[in-house]
Amino acid sequence: MSNAVEISGVSMRFNMAKEKVDSIKEYLIKFFTHKLFFDEFMALNDINLTIEAGEVFGLIGLNGCGKSTLLKIISGIYKPSTGSVKVTGTIAPLIELGAGFDMDLTARENIYLNGSVLGYSKEYIDNKFDEIVDFTELHQFIDVPMKNFSSGMVARVGFAIATVTKPDILIVDEILSVGDFLFQEKCEKRISDLMSGGTTVIIVSHSIDQIKRLCDRVAWIEKGKIKMIGETEEVCNLYTQTSN
Ligand SMILES: Nc1ncnc2c1ncn2[C@@H]1O[C@H](COP(=O)(O)OP(=O)(O)OP(=O)(O)O)[C@@H](O)[C@H]1O
Ligand SMILES: [Mg+2]
Numbered sequence: 001m002s003n004a005v006e007i008s009g010v011s012m013r014f015n016m017a018k019e020k021v022d023s024i025k026e027y028l029i030k031f032f033t034h035k036l037f038f039d040e041f042m043a044l045n046d047i048n049l050t051i052e053a054g055e056v057f058g059l060i061g062l063n064g065c066g067k068s069t070l071l072k073i074i075s076g077i078y079k080p081s082t083g084s085v086k087v088t089g090t091i092a093p094l095i096e097l098g099a100g101f102d103m104d105l106t107a108r109e110n111i112y113l114n115g116s117v118l119g120y121s122k123e124y125i126d127n128k129f130d131e132i133v134d135f136t137e138l139h140q141f142i143d144v145p146m147k148n149f150s151s152g153m154v155a156r157v158g159f160a161i162a163t164v165t166k167p168d169i170l171i172v173d174e175i176l177s178v179g180d181f182l183f184q185e186k187c188e189k190r191i192s193d194l195m196s197g198g199t200t201v202i203i204v205s206h207s208i209d210q211i212k213r214l215c216d217r218v219a220w221i222e223k224g225k226i227k228m229i230g231e232t233e234e235v236c237n238l239y240t241q242t243s244n
Helices: 024-032 067-075 107-117 122-136 151-162 181-196 208-214 232-242
Strands: 003-014 041-052 056-060 082-087 091-094 169-173 200-204 217-222 225-231
Touching: 003 067, 003 200, 041 067, 041 200, 041 225, 056 067, 056 208, 056 232, 067 082, 067 091, 067 169, 067 200, 091 151, 107 122, 107 151, 122 151, 151 181, 169 181, 181 200, 181 208, 200 208, 208 232, 217 232, 225 232
Parallel strands: 056 200, 056 217, 091 169, 169 200
Antiparallel strands: 003 041, 003 082, 217 225
16 A cells, blocks of 8 residues: 655644734734734644555544644645655645635636646636536526635535546545535545545544544544544544543
């Protein structure tokens, strides 16, 4: 079995004082929450993790433990402060709701924009356009600016684009949870289809039921460190027991 992702000694240090502040509001929030005074924060601390090709791998842990930061490092959005990440194959990252979309543009325009970010040609998207829209079931909203979409509708568009082609690695950060149960079932079905075609899936979810349904193995992250890696049932049960 070959490895899809190899993470060795990865740490992520955020320098809060040097963070760019875009607005007075943001500045005041940071000021009053004392974030301006924390100059260093270790969001991840010496993470070592290997994910095999074809595996469905789950990341669980409490809010702020570092799950999304780790996914961003795997996707190449962040460069780790120390350590290295080796990724084999193409990645479709579904990290934050609406990331990769311009909310002033319509869903149609965003399908082309996001498609080009994922490396698809215009011709390819032309061919796949109807299939993408069918998956979203948002036919009558396709020419509406996405700022008027609900979070579930945004997630539908994101998931449909990311999975229209078979990526080697699909990264899904929480976005399924904003979809209604029918859409979640549809996404889980598509994830299963991708899995049977050999795609590696890395999934973050606060729904332990969803993690148990989908994942082969799970890593539990606590305050930026791996607390436990192992078989899904075992890690999830210990997590829910001890986090209470
Ligand atoms: N760009 C950034 N600058 C500074 N700090 C950051 C940045 N991104 C994340 N952090 C901090 O790193 C820590 C981990 O954040 P992260 O988003 O990875 O958590 P998470 O496990 O995904 O949480 P959640 O379950 O709420 O999504 C948090 O304390 C967060 O404030
Ligand atoms: Mg997160």
